[in-house]
Amino acid sequence: MARITAGVTTSHVPAIGAAIDQGRTSEPYWAPMFAGYEFSKRWMAEHTPDVVILVYNDHASAFSLDIVPTFAIGCAEIFPPADEGWGPRPVPAVHGHPALAAHITQSVIQQDFDLTFVHKMDVDHGLTVPLSLLFGGPREWPCRVIPLAVNVVLYPPPSGRRCYALGKALRQAVETFDEDLDVQVWGTGGMSHQLQGARAGLINRSWDNAFIERLINEPDELAQTPHIEYVREAGSEGIELVMWLIMRGALAEKVTTTHRFYHVAASNTAVGHLILDNAK
Amino acid sequence: MSLHKPYADVPGTTIFDADQARKGYHLNQFCMSLMKAENRARFKADERAYLDEWPMSEEQKQAMLARDYSRLIELGGNIYFLAKVFSTDGLSYLQAVSTMTGMSVEEYRNMMLAGGRSIEGNRYVGEKK
Numbered sequence: 001m002a003r004i005t006a007g008v009t010t011s012h013v014p015a016i017g018a019a020i021d022q023g024r025t026s027e028p029y030w031a032p033m034f035a036g037y038e039f040s041k042r043w044m045a046e047h048t049p050d051v052v053i054l055v056y057n058d059h060a061s062a063f064s065l066d067i068v069p070t071f072a073i074g075c076a077e078i079f080p081p082a083d084e085g086w087g088p089r090p091v092p093a094v095h096g097h098p099a100l101a102a103h104i105t106q107s108v109i110q111q112d113f114d115l116t117f118v119h120k121m122d123v124d125h126g127l128t129v130p131l132s133l134l135f136g137g138p139r140e141w142p143c144r145v146i147p148l149a150v151n152v153v154l155y156p157p158p159s160g161r162r163c164y165a166l167g168k169a170l171r172q173a174v175e176t177f178d179e180d181l182d183v184q185v186w187g188t189g190g191m192s193h194q195l196q197g198a199r200a201g202l203i204n205r206s207w208d209n210a211f212i213e214r215l216i217n218e219p220d221e222l223a224q225t226p227h228i229e230y231v232r233e234a235g236s237e238g239i240e241l242v243m244w245l246i247m248r249g250a251l252a253e254k255v256t257t258t259h260r261f262y263h264v265a266a267s268n269t270a271v272g273h274l275i276l277d278n279a280k
Numbered sequence: 281m282s283l284h285k286p287y288a289d290v291p292g293t294t295i296f297d298a299d300q301a302r303k304g305y306h307l308n309q310f311c312m313s314l315m316k317a318e319n320r321a322r323f324k325a326d327e328r329a330y331l332d333e334w335p336m337s338e339e340q341k342q343a344m345l346a347r348d349y350s351r352l353i354e355l356g357g358n359i360y361f362l363a364k365v366f367s368t369d370g371l372s373y374l375q376a377v378s379t380m381t382g383m384s385v386e387e388y389r390n391m392m393l394a395g396g397r398s399i400e401g402n403r404y405v406g407e408k409k
Contacts (some may be wrong), residue, residue, distance in 0.1 A: 005309045015372055029393075037396075059360040065305050083315050116346045148294025153298040153360055155287075176295075192396075197350065198292030200377045200389060203396025228286045232403050238291050265392040267374045 001180035002174045005049065007247045007255070007276040008040075009215075010133055012056060013186045014125040015111035015267035017089055020132050033271055037133050040275060042259065044134045049184040051097045051144045053104075054127055055246045056188045057152045059084070061124035068154050071166065073108075074123075074147035075101040082122035090127050091137075097144040100177055101247035104146070109178060113166050123147055130188045133273075152189065152240045156227055163242045164223035167249020174250075187247030189240030191262075192233070193269035202235040202268050209262060211241060212272060216257055217246035219248045239271075245254065251278045291405045296358040304356020307344070311361040320368045350380045365395040 016033070019025055025034045029226070064070065076096050081088040105115055115152040127147055137144055150171075151157055158166075174183050186234040191208040194200050211234075223245050230239040259275040287295045294300065300302045301308075310331065313319045323330040343351040344365070352362055359377070366376035378388035391397060401409030 001388075015374065018372070058309070058311060058356065061315070065301055065308050065361075083317070085314055085320070085364040086319070086370075153296065154301055155295045165381060179374040189296065192399075194293065194397075195373060195377050196353050197294055197380055198382065199290070199397065199402055200292075200381050201373060201391055202399060202402060203392075204399040205395065207399070231287050231293070231295065232290055233399065264395050266391060267372065268377055270396065 001185050002177040002179060004171055004174055004183050004185055006047065006184045006258070006278055007251045008130075008134065008184060008186040008274065009244045009247055010130050010186070010188055011190055011269055011271040012126045012129040013266045013269045013271065014084070014129065015234055017129040017132060021090055027044060030259055033263045033266050036263055036271070036273060036280065038043045039157065039259055040135055040273065043275060044192065047188045048142050050181040051100055051183045052144060052187065053146045053148055053174075053183060053185045053250075054130065055148045055150060055186060055243045056126035056130070057240060057243065058149045059124050059126055060153060062118075062121040062149070065154075065171060065246055068151050069118075069149070070151045070158050070263045071113065072116040072118045072121075072149040073101055073105055073147070074118050074121050075105060076119045076121065079121055079123045079145075079147060081128055082124040082253070084124055089125065089128055090134060092140050094123055094131070094141060094145045094147070097146055100174075100179070100181065101146045103177050104173040108166070108169045109177065111169040111172065118149070120147075121147065126188060129157050130186055148246070150243050150246070152242065157239055157242055159247050160223045160225050163245040164219060164249040167246040167251075169190055170246070171250045176200065185247045185250040186242040189243045190234070190238055191241060191270040191272040192235050192238045194235030195237050195268055197236075199235070201268055203264050203268065204233050204235075204238075204260075207233045208270050208272055212260065212274065215248050216274070217257065218274065219245065223249075251276060254279050285314040289405050291402055294353050300356050300358070302356070302359065306334050306336045307340045307352070307355065307357050308361035310336060311357070311364045314368050323368065347379075349376060353380070
């Protein structure tokens, strides 16, 4: 049977992708941030899963204002990198896992989550920056990736509670898939940041670190946090953090923290990163 | 019943909700058209003519020509859509976002390196630091 072995969270700032693509990772501005992922890349090389379910948000790339699905799952064989206005990132196309994605879709919808089935979808920095951070720059990504796009652009996103419950439904779905697969769930986005208005540049270090702590140890309570608290305390774009709760919901009640990293700032954003081992 | 907006008292912040999305529909769809290289080339060649192909308000077009991002956000724009415009201009998020703060790019970048804008005094309109 398929099983979820680990959860990963990471921010997915576009400037991180640009720094990687332009070979600027050792510059003084970037070096301290990339240092936080050195352990992770080594760990990932030793624990490469068969499939990553990658929870991220589309930043007006695959979905225009014509259609904004709250939860969308990529069921295709291949997902090309998106052109976000400066040409597509020079990274490999992402190969999906259509059989597992179809199984998840069926299972999760029957658990009352109305996922939108997507076959054709370009994937933007929200999905490809985490892959670069954890896998480096291979010619092909070393595993299959199922994109799970969450609307956090058009307010309101799904609640933290709903995201956490979706994680639990994902776990149920994965564990009933017949093939023997090592699956990781990644939750991306955040941490505190605001990209608009006079309050742009907002960072809330203590709130972010409390969020990480509670995500690990008391996710049930954390999931009750209302949207307005994210907006007020972590910035209008910090609300992306609800996606981390999908990852957490997919793991067991008790997890082991393999790696924890926090850094201010990458571009406009506080970077947070976790690897959680899904204790047996 | 109108939309409940508990975020209305967050200072310096416009939440991109359904009301804003309705105002900004054509503006944001124009932005997305710049995801194609040939459209970027046409836009760069004659911005006004390209904008006139979209049923945007004159206010939105003027704000776009001026790259007045604060105004564009007020008029229904969303930063992830507007990103297609400043990417076309060769600007990063940091460079574009800083223009909404009244700080120079350098001042803004230094603020971020020093830990970012403090949350203290920035939760509510009128909150004391």
